[in-house]
Amino acid sequence: MKKVLTILVTMMLACSVIFANGAKEEATINSDQIELTFWSHTEPIWNDSYKAIATDYMAENPNVKINLQFFPYVDFESKIQTSLISKNGGADIYEMWGGWGQDFSSNDALAALPDSMATEIMANDYPATYGSLVYGGKLYGMPLEFNSETGLFINLNLFHKAGFTESDYPTTWNELISLGQKGTVMKDGQYKIEGFDFLNGDAPMFILLSMILSNGGTYINADGTVDFTNDVAKASFEKLAYMATDAHICNLLGATGGDALLDYENLFIGNTMMCPRGAWVIPIGTETYGLEYDKDFTYISLPWTGPDKRVVAESGWALSVDAQSKHKQAAFDFIKYFYRDDILLKHDIKSGLLPPSKAVGQSAEYKKAVPEVTKLVASLVNSEYIGYFNTDIVKNAVIDVLVDYVSGEFSNVDEALQSLTDRINVTIK
Amino acid sequence: MKSKKFILIVLIPMIIYMCVFMLFPIIMSGVLSFMDYNPLRENNFFVGFKNYVSLLVDAEYTKSLSNTLIFVFFTLVINIIISLGLSYLITDLASNKTRSFFRALVFLPCVVPLVASSVVFGRSIFPTKNGLLNMIISSLGGSKINWLGDGHVLLFSIILFTLWADVGYNTILFSAGMDGIPQELYDASSIDGAGKWKKFTAITLPLLTHTTSFVVLMTLISYFKMFAQFNVLAFKGGPQNSGMVLTSLIYKSAFEYKKMGLASAEAVTLFIFIFVIAMIQQKSNKTNWEY
Numbered sequence: 001m002k003k004v005l006t007i008l009v010t011m012m013l014a015c016s017v018i019f020a021n022g023a024k025e026e027a028t029i030n031s032d033q034i035e036l037t038f039w040s041h042t043e044p045i046w047n048d049s050y051k052a053i054a055t056d057y058m059a060e061n062p063n064v065k066i067n068l069q070f071f072p073y074v075d076f077e078s079k080i081q082t083s084l085i086s087k088n089g090g091a092d093i094y095e096m097w098g099g100w101g102q103d104f105s106s107n108d109a110l111a112a113l114p115d116s117m118a119t120e121i122m123a124n125d126y127p128a129t130y131g132s133l134v135y136g137g138k139l140y141g142m143p144l145e146f147n148s149e150t151g152l153f154i155n156l157n158l159f160h161k162a163g164f165t166e167s168d169y170p171t172t173w174n175e176l177i178s179l180g181q182k183g184t185v186m187k188d189g190q191y192k193i194e195g196f197d198f199l200n201g202d203a204p205m206f207i208l209l210s211m212i213l214s215n216g217g218t219y220i221n222a223d224g225t226v227d228f229t230n231d232v233a234k235a236s237f238e239k240l241a242y243m244a245t246d247a248h249i250c251n252l253l254g255a256t257g258g259d260a261l262l263d264y265e266n267l268f269i270g271n272t273m274m275c276p277r278g279a280w281v282i283p284i285g286t287e288t289y290g291l292e293y294d295k296d297f298t299y300i301s302l303p304w305t306g307p308d309k310r311v312v313a314e315s316g317w318a319l320s321v322d323a324q325s326k327h328k329q330a331a332f333d334f335i336k337y338f339y340r341d342d343i344l345l346k347h348d349i350k351s352g353l354l355p356p357s358k359a360v361g362q363s364a365e366y367k368k369a370v371p372e373v374t375k376l377v378a379s380l381v382n383s384e385y386i387g388y389f390n391t392d393i394v395k396n397a398v399i400d401v402l403v404d405y406v407s408g409e410f411s412n413v414d415e416a417l418q419s420l421t422d423r424i425n426v427t428i429k
Numbered sequence: 430m431k432s433k434k435f436i437l438i439v440l441i442p443m444i445i446y447m448c449v450f451m452l453f454p455i456i457m458s459g460v461l462s463f464m465d466y467n468p469l470r471e472n473n474f475f476v477g478f479k480n481y482v483s484l485l486v487d488a489e490y491t492k493s494l495s496n497t498l499i500f501v502f503f504t505l506v507i508n509i510i511i512s513l514g515l516s517y518l519i520t521d522l523a524s525n526k527t528r529s530f531f532r533a534l535v536f537l538p539c540v541v542p543l544v545a546s547s548v549v550f551g552r553s554i555f556p557t558k559n560g561l562l563n564m565i566i567s568s569l570g571g572s573k574i575n576w577l578g579d580g581h582v583l584l585f586s587i588i589l590f591t592l593w594a595d596v597g598y599n600t601i602l603f604s605a606g607m608d609g610i611p612q613e614l615y616d617a618s619s620i621d622g623a624g625k626w627k628k629f630t631a632i633t634l635p636l637l638t639h640t641t642s643f644v645v646l647m648t649l650i651s652y653f654k655m656f657a658q659f660n661v662l663a664f665k666g667g668p669q670n671s672g673m674v675l676t677s678l679i680y681k682s683a684f685e686y687k688k689m690g691l692a693s694a695e696a697v698t699l700f701i702f703i704f705v706i707a708m709i710q711q712k713s714n715k716t717n718w719e720y
């Protein structure tokens with residue numbers, strides 16, 4: 001009796017497993033329904049745009065269901081990596097940061113875009129937008145934005161309170177520092193208002209590298225490694241260090257994690273007069289903080305950092321397809337749809353992103369919708385691709401070395417710059 | 430014989446679970462530590478002891494190791510002192526209800542996930558400008574402290590937070606241990622004229638050896654593995670990597686630098702540290718008595 005019972009239970013279990021799998025397979029085959037999983041980091045305004053685009057796409061393609069999933073930014077990279085490693089899960093489409101795309105594309109974890117799509121993107125978009133997504137002549141993602149942190153946010157209430165008007169908008173780097181000094185308010189030895197808080201996660205790297213190029217220097221060697229030990233780099237780094245300390249325009253909290261709020265959040269609540277950020281912060285000011293553009297705050301171009309008027313740009317957010325996806329073609333079709341000028345335009349306007357495509361960025365519709373960034377878009381022509389390295393690592397290295405240098409951890413600037421060079425080169429393949 | 434078979438069958442799921450989720454990862458971690466391993470790559474290479482050798486000269490690793498040891502030592506010692514004191518005070522209370530109330534009160538922070546409480550501390554208690562701690566300090570006439578952005582203060586802030594979050598757990602364990610000590614011993618010592626301090630040092634402490642041994646071991650292992658609060662409170666490891674511990678370095682090597690082999694070598698050294706310290710601690714606390 002016991003044996004019969006055991007056999008019956010075993011058979012039941014085996015059958016349930018077999019039929020469960022079979023049922024799943026059958027559902028996929030018979031229904032002709034394709035479900036695409038799309039992963040993005042959590043950013044409510046962007047996420048709303050993705051939802052709207054996915055809804056429109058599903059209406060046009062009833063056999064496709066797009067399952068959008070959002071994850072906190074801090075865990076997003078490791079989540080993507082873990083899912084790519086598993087080769088059996090995760091998403092079909094990933095919102096991919098350029099620097100991460102480098103690591104994943106060079107290991108065949110991502111699917112290369114079809115040649116026709118790649119050719120179109122490379123012909124239409126600014127080179128900086130896809131530079132980090134190219135590997136072995138193939139393109140591994142469709143850029144969603146032109147990533148540049150070369151705009152300057154100004155809290156107009158604080159700006160006017162400090163006695164400035166529109167005619168005082170800075171046109172040179174020294175004017176900017178001087179405005180920052182005049183806008184800074186100290187109380188009991190602490191910064192009550194920071195005049196120009198440039199110590200966020202992105203800006204120090206952009207400013208340093210742009211300053212080096214604009215002053216006739218270079219930071220990249222022929223073999224792709226970096227070198228910050230030259231005189232121009234040294235002068236640029238010292239200027240950055242001066243801004244971080246002796247200029248008295250901001251404290252170090254933004255670079256060390258000592259503040260609960262980010263620089264632009266402080267600007268929107270009236271603790272900071274100016275800060276450099278990308279245009280993507282504009283909708284955060286208007287929608288999240290309920291502020292009025294050109295009344296409460298404005299956004300202008302950052303002055304050039306040197307006589308050569310050169311500025312670096314990195315490959316920002318893009319859409320990539322998992323190499324192991326069972327629905328690669330459907331995923332590419334969605335990306336192709338997303339790349340349509342009208343869709344990309346809609347997404348970039350809603351999300352406050354600078355368009356990666358020259359045509360979209362220069363279009364009358366875009367300029368009409370976001371006139372405030374028109375001047376900025378014009379300056380993108382002068383932008384240069386930052387270099388084929390993970391910019392997240394470079395950003396961290398610049399901030400760490402800068403903070404260590406101004407805190408007296410290095411005996412001199414040469415030692416600091418040698419450390420910066422070594423720290424970055426050890427990560428460059 | 431039949432009962433042995435039954436025991437074996439009952440244990441099989443647990444043995445499979447332990448092999449798949451504990452033993453196998455430990456062995457794999459050991460194997461990967463000898464490789465230049467990137468799971469996304471088709472071909473990975475055996476590099477011998479290269480990853481271990483690189484740790485010897487890696488300043489980031491040395492800093493993380495020293496931070497880990499400092500954090501574990503101070504947090505453990507302070508935790509034991511506070512939780513012992515708290516549990517003694519609570520056990521000494523006459524009313525059962527009052528005892529239960531205070532036990533629940535000190536245990537409350539342990540119920541909150543570490544990540545959640547870390548975020549609350551990071552966003553509202555520690556911030557330099559408008560953090561609760563600095564508001565209190567300012568109102569008392571002191572100058573603001575950069576709790577999370579100053580390399581000399583950061584580790585102390587994390588220790589402070591960890592103690593708040595964790596001290597209740599050990600307090601409950603010590604309380605349970607104290608409740609198990611026979612009342613007759615205290616009565617006899619009272620007749621001999623022993624005061625509270627004498628009772629604590631001569632009866633409570635020695636008879637809590639089993640509990641203390643267990644508490645120290647579990648706390649030690651748990652502190653070596655702490656990650657959540659370092660990830661949240663130490664922004665990118667903190668200034669001069671002052672908040673970087675081995676667990677955060679392992680995460681950084683694996684997910685930021687994509688060096689799984691190196692991360693595995695770091696994990697193996699962490700495992701060895703925990704194993705050796707736990708063994709020494711176990712040996713030194715062996716007791717053969719009971720009451």
